[in-house]
Amino acid sequence: MPQTVFVLNGPNLNLLGTREPGIYGASTLADVEALCRETCAQHGLGLEFRQSNHEGELVDWIHEAGRLHAAGQLAAVVLNAGAYTHTSVALLDAVKGTGVPLVELHISNVHAREAFRHHSYLSAAARSVLCGFGVDGYRLAIEGVARWK
Numbered sequence: 001m002p003q004t005v006f007v008l009n010g011p012n013l014n015l016l017g018t019r020e021p022g023i024y025g026a027s028t029l030a031d032v033e034a035l036c037r038e039t040c041a042q043h044g045l046g047l048e049f050r051q052s053n054h055e056g057e058l059v060d061w062i063h064e065a066g067r068l069h070a071a072g073q074l075a076a077v078v079l080n081a082g083a084y085t086h087t088s089v090a091l092l093d094a095v096k097g098t099g100v101p102l103v104e105l106h107i108s109n110v111h112a113r114e115a116f117r118h119h120s121y122l123s124a125a126a127r128s129v130l131c132g133f134g135v136d137g138y139r140l141a142i143e144g145v146a147r148w149k
């Protein structure tokens with residue numbers, strides 16, 4: 001059975017394509033999902049691609065990924081937690097509590113933006129962190145997971 005990559009997207013990422021295109025680009029979330037699906041297929045990985053504006057739903061999905069992880073069926077969680085990156089102890093605890101291998105992903109270079117975006121609660125629990133590649137970062141994240149040893 002192929003391992004699965006959970007690509008989870010947090011608040012406001014449903015607005016990709018129209019949201020601050022100078023920062024996030026013109027691609028929609030559907031475009032990003034297609035990119036992830038193509039990249040996972042190229043690497044023999046399954047894909048669960050989801051978006052939620054609700055912190056607790058993201059926590060529930062990390063728990064779901066954790067059950068796959070326990071069964072040896074999870075490749076990684078690629079998480080663009082959006083603004084929750086900078087606020088959410090609950091997401092950090094979900095990652096720590098399940099032990100899922102995490103890629104923290106941001107479309108923009110958060111370190112070149114406002115100071116409040118420089119701190120991430122998730123980075124301490126992430127295996128890999130990727131930012132500033134635009135939506136192409138999703139493809140790079142999946143390729144990176146496929147190369148993890």
Ligand SMILES: O=C1C[C@@](O)(C(=O)O)C[C@@H](O)[C@@H]1O
Pocket residue numbers: 011012013080081082083084085105106107108109110117
């Ligand atoms: O919603 C987002 C998107 C983001 O995670 C990114 O992908 O660059 C960066 C966050 O600071 C912001 O709140």
